[in-house]
Amino acid sequence: MSVVPTEFPAGRRFGDRIGDRVLYGLTAAAGLGAVALIIGIAYKVFDGSSLAFSKFGFGFIVDEVWNPVKNQFGALDLIWGTAVTSFIAILFAAPLAIGIALYLTELAPRVLRDAIGALVEMLAAIPSVILGLWGILVLGPFMQHDLEPFLKSFLGWLPIFSGDTNANGGKGILTASIILTIMAVPIIASVARELFASVPADLKDGARALGATRWEVVRGVVLHATRPGLAAAVILGLGRALGEAIAVTQVIGSVTQIPNSLFGTGDTLASRIAAQYQGYGSNLQASSLFYLAAILLVFSLVVNFGAQLIVRRFEFQNTGGS
Amino acid sequence: MSGDTILNVAPIEIAQSRERRPVTAARETVFDIRNLSVSYGKTPAVKDVSFEIYRNMVTAIIGPSGCGKSTFIRTLNRMNDLVPSAKVEGDVLYHGQDLYASRVDPVQVRRKIGMVFQRPNPFPKSIFDNVAWGLRVLGMKDNLKDRVQHALEQAALWDDVRHRLKKSALGLSGGQQQRLCIARALAVEPEVLLMDEPASSLDPIATSRIEDLMHTLKRDYTIVIVTHNMQQAARVADLTAFFSLDVLPDGARTGLLVEYDATEKIFTQPSDKRTEDYVTGRFG
Amino acid sequence: MTDVDPRAQQLFLTDGRVRRRRIVNRVMEGLATVASATAVAVLVIVVVSVVRNGWPALNANFFTTSPSFSAFGESQGGILSSIVGSVILVAFATLFAVPVGVLGAIFVSELAPRRLANVVRLALDVINGLPTIVTGIFVFSALVLAQGQSALAGSLALAIIALPLIARSTQEVLRLVPSSYREAGLALGAPRWRTVVGIILPTSLGGILTGTTLAVARVAGETAPLLFTTSLAATTVTWDPTQPVQSMPLTIFQYAEQPDPSFHTKAWATGAVLLFFVLLVSLASKFFLARARRKLSG
Numbered sequence: 004m005s006v007v008p009t010e011f012p013a014g015r016r017f018g019d020r021i022g023d024r025v026l027y028g029l030t031a032a033a034g035l036g037a038v039a040l041i042i043g044i045a046y047k048v049f050d051g052s053s054l055a056f057s058k059f060g061f062g063f064i065v066d067e068v069w070n071p072v073k074n075q076f077g078a079l080d081l082i083w084g085t086a087v088t089s090f091i092a093i094l095f096a097a098p099l100a101i102g103i104a105l106y107l108t109e110l111a112p113r114v115l116r117d118a119i120g121a122l123v124e125m126l127a128a129i130p131s132v133i134l135g136l137w138g139i140l141v142l143g144p145f146m147q148h149d150l151e152p153f154l155k156s157f158l159g160w161l162p163i164f165s166g167d168t169n170a171n172g173g174k175g176i177l178t179a180s181i182i183l184t185i186m187a188v189p190i191i192a193s194v195a196r197e198l199f200a201s202v203p204a205d206l207k208d209g210a211r212a213l214g215a216t217r218w219e220v221v222r223g224v225v226l227h228a229t230r231p232g233l234a235a236a237v238i239l240g241l242g243r244a245l246g247e248a249i250a251v252t253q254v255i256g257s258v259t260q261i262p263n264s265l266f267g268t269g270d271t272l273a274s275r276i277a278a279q280y281q282g283y284g285s286n287l288q289a290s291s292l293f294y295l296a297a298i299l300l301v302f303s304l305v306v307n308f309g310a311q312l313i314v315r316r317f318e319f320q321n322t323g324g325s
Numbered sequence: 326m327s328g329d330t331i332l333n334v335a336p337i338e339i340a341q342s343r344e345r346r347p348v349t350a351a352r353e354t355v356f357d358i359r360n361l362s363v364s365y366g367k368t369p370a371v372k373d374v375s376f377e378i379y380r381n382m383v384t385a386i387i388g389p390s391g392c393g394k395s396t397f398i399r400t401l402n403r404m405n406d407l408v409p410s411a412k413v414e415g416d417v418l419y420h421g422q423d424l425y426a427s428r429v430d431p432v433q434v435r436r437k438i439g440m441v442f443q444r445p446n447p448f449p450k451s452i453f454d455n456v457a458w459g460l461r462v463l464g465m466k467d468n469l470k471d472r473v474q475h476a477l478e479q480a481a482l483w484d485d486v487r488h489r490l491k492k493s494a495l496g497l498s499g500g501q502q503q504r505l506c507i508a509r510a511l512a513v514e515p516e517v518l519l520m521d522e523p524a525s526s527l528d529p530i531a532t533s534r535i536e537d538l539m540h541t542l543k544r545d546y547t548i549v550i551v552t553h554n555m556q557q558a559a560r561v562a563d564l565t566a567f568f569s570l571d572v573l574p575d576g577a578r579t580g581l582l583v584e585y586d587a588t589e590k591i592f593t594q595p596s597d598k599r600t601e602d603y604v605t606g607r608f609g
Numbered sequence: 610m611t612d613v614d615p616r617a618q619q620l621f622l623t624d625g626r627v628r629r630r631r632i633v634n635r636v637m638e639g640l641a642t643v644a645s646a647t648a649v650a651v652l653v654i655v656v657v658s659v660v661r662n663g664w665p666a667l668n669a670n671f672f673t674t675s676p677s678f679s680a681f682g683e684s685q686g687g688i689l690s691s692i693v694g695s696v697i698l699v700a701f702a703t704l705f706a707v708p709v710g711v712l713g714a715i716f717v718s719e720l721a722p723r724r725l726a727n728v729v730r731l732a733l734d735v736i737n738g739l740p741t742i743v744t745g746i747f748v749f750s751a752l753v754l755a756q757g758q759s760a761l762a763g764s765l766a767l768a769i770i771a772l773p774l775i776a777r778s779t780q781e782v783l784r785l786v787p788s789s790y791r792e793a794g795l796a797l798g799a800p801r802w803r804t805v806v807g808i809i810l811p812t813s814l815g816g817i818l819t820g821t822t823l824a825v826a827r828v829a830g831e832t833a834p835l836l837f838t839t840s841l842a843a844t845t846v847t848w849d850p851t852q853p854v855q856s857m858p859l860t861i862f863q864y865a866e867q868p869d870p871s872f873h874t875k876a877w878a879t880g881a882v883l884l885f886f887v888l889l890v891s892l893a894s895k896f897f898l899a900r901a902r903r904k905l906s907g
Contacts, residue, residue, distance in 0.1 A: 043751070131830070246738075
């Protein structure tokens with residue numbers, strides 16, 4: 004190698020320059036391609052919704068009618084359904100996932116830790132359509148015959164648990180929320196686990212040496228030090244729940260209305276788009292589906308940037324923001 | 326368990342060192358360590374250590390790295406409990422009570438026997454909350470402010486931080502952080518303070534402040550300090566235990582106690598050749 | 610040991626407060642354990658449901674024939690066309706996503722100026738967080754509206770989903786490549802591209818493999834992006850990527866909606882096949898990750 008350049012200096016140099024250029028060009032094209040892609044996606048989605056936007060404007064967001072026959076479309080019910088299902092899912096998933104992550108980092112014996120950690124990761128790998136199938140055929144009937152009547156008999160005095168439990172074969176808001184919980188848990192748990200593992204042993208020792216119990220160490224040091232990261236993890240889980248189309252379509256009952264209880268059916272932005280893939284009656288309806296996708300896109304952007312912002316601030320605090 | 330024998334490592338040395346022991350008033354034993362061995366899995370870390378630690382004195386543990394100093398001091402407040410493979414044999418008697426007896430609660434042990442670590446490890450909270458945290462957890466919430474102030478005064482930190490108690494502890498210098506950790510440990514009113522190389526990450530000035538502090542603190546506390554710095558041991562300790570490495574028949578290396586005596590004796594007239602080699606710099 | 614020193618007495622002190630703290634600790638430990646047990650139980654219940662309910666349909670016929678429907682609306686035949694379709698979709702998606710993902714990752718980690726690298730990284734993060742139904746809608750409007758549904762359109766949508774996964778794994782492993790390797794290459798007078806192609810890429814092969822398997826496991830089960838791109842397929846086996854193809858996820862989705870239980874059994878059985886594949890590939894990904902880490906860190 005040391006001989007070659009002296010023999011063919013010009014040739015090698017030239018070839019290398021070309022090589023470097025080609026490498027830079029190819030990688031830059033790929034990298035910038037990703038940027039162009041996301042811009043293209045945003046453009047196409049907004050462009051597709053322009054017809055609906057020109058007809059309904061921002062009123063679309065607060066209108067609850069979705070009537071293809073009358074060519075009247077609005078997203079309010081769907082935004083409501085998305086918000087409620089995602090909120091309930093996160094309400095269940097966040098403590099569960101944090102509990103799992105704490106168990107894995109602080110409690111579990113080594114053997115169990117690796118095994119259970121791998122199983123929780125597997126939970127994340129289950130395709131949503133399979134969870135949806137399970138939701139329709141196993142969870143739904145269970146909800147209808149067991150859980151919902153049980154909840155109703157104990158908590159029926161609360162309006163949210165007062166609905167008819169037999170109307171829709173177990174499909175509904177609550178069932179969808181549980182499926183979303185199952186999806187969000189492993190996502191939050193895996194981030195939380197990394198966060199907890201990154202808490203310096205020094206800090207935990209310091210708390211332990213004061214005579215704190217394991218839980219007090221966790222609450223005072225582990226959770227305290229990872230709060231922003233945990234918030235970001237929960238937001239990531241929320242993003243997953245907001246955008247899930249398939250499994251929700253399968254179990255939510257796909258009825259446009261704001262139900263009066265969690266047992267009732269509903270629909271979400273993503274599941275409405277998924278449910279109408281077989282056809283749409285008019286260009287306006289198609290455009291309205293794009294409008295839904297645009298709202299979803301904005302949600303996911305907000306969630307993404309929100310999570311990043313929190314993590315940034317966290318890093319700033321930890322690297323001498325004081 | 327009286328204060329008569331301070332050295333029971335090897336029979337031969339007992340006699341010699343008894344004669345050399347400085348004459349002092351009756352000592353009160355805090356820790357009576359008997360045939361203590363600690364191992365991680367199959368690897369021995371400390372083998373067959375026996376000696377006593379006395380009240381209101383600074384006891385230094387010195388020795389080359391890997392001799393099990395840190396492992397040893399962590400057995401005194403059961404900090405090794407969370408290391409699943411750690412196995413403790415022998416007795417650690419605290420005022421006559423075995424710390425490893427089944428009805429002893431390790432959480433209570435750590436409460437009475439505080440610890441300061443090698444690297445300052447303040448919580449990422451305010452200065453005030455660093456000291457108050459332990460108090461709150463332990464339910465010592467009466468006169469919280471006074472308690473915090475008192476602890477900071479004891480740690481000679483109050484004047485440095487009195488005007489910025491609400492500021493993050495991470496903004497303090499290394500030496501201040503370590504004194505904050507001492508204040509944090511003192512706040513919960515322990516009887517013993519274990520210090521595991523408390524000055525090894527600090528500059529000389531910060532180190533000397535910590536050393537001065539130990540002189541004042543021993544009036545109220547019993548202090549055990551692990552250090553690799555012999556001069557430090559010579560400066561602060563009343564008694565010094567020298568640990569060394571030993572190669573077992575099966576080739577494994579383990580720490581053991583070579584000699585325990587008044588600091589002055591250890592550094593001027595050690596009775597063991599290995600101690601002499603170490604303190605004169607011929608080893609490690 | 611009848612009379613314990615009062616100072617030692619505190620070691621087994623159990624006043625109300627200590628007892629309460631101990632109970633709270635136990636309860637919290639219990640809750641964390643229960644949470645983990647719940648997650649494992651859900652996994653077991655789902656997997657067992659899938660396998661048990663799909664078992665009756667899982668025979669040789671199921672893998673070797675394509676579906677046909679009797680006059681009574683009963684389904685006959687297996688899911689060969691769906692398996693073939695899924696293979697085509699995933700293969701093309703991988704083919705599209707791997708080069709772009711790897712090159713993009715090299716750009717971000719090795720070559721791009723910091724600002725630009727951050728922009729690309731952000732774009733990849735946003736793509737990663739995109740609801741997959743939106744990806745589907747995008748490909749629908751960009752491609753399907755003009756050209757009609759096809760396996761290629763479907764795999765393009767899947768490739769968009771796979772892209773950030775592959776790019777991220779590659780970036781992670783590139784970060785692990787010791788900078789001495791780069792310096793060694795450059796110090797020898799080797800040009801940049803030789804260092805990248807000859808030293809850095811081979812070293813990070815493990816990470817690329819991890820990302821690829823991860824992406825395969827993920828997109829093989831994706832359903833939403835296929836709805837608008839390749840859902841109207843003939844029931845026969847198609848190898849032509851310009852035609853819409855059947856796929857396992859869509860088959861499950863459609864069969865699950867049918868009222869006739871014979872479809873449900875097939876949906877479960879298809880789910881079992883898909884799940885087996887996905888879990889197997891996930892395990893492979895974990896294996897590659899462990900190996901890549903081991904190689905680079907020790």
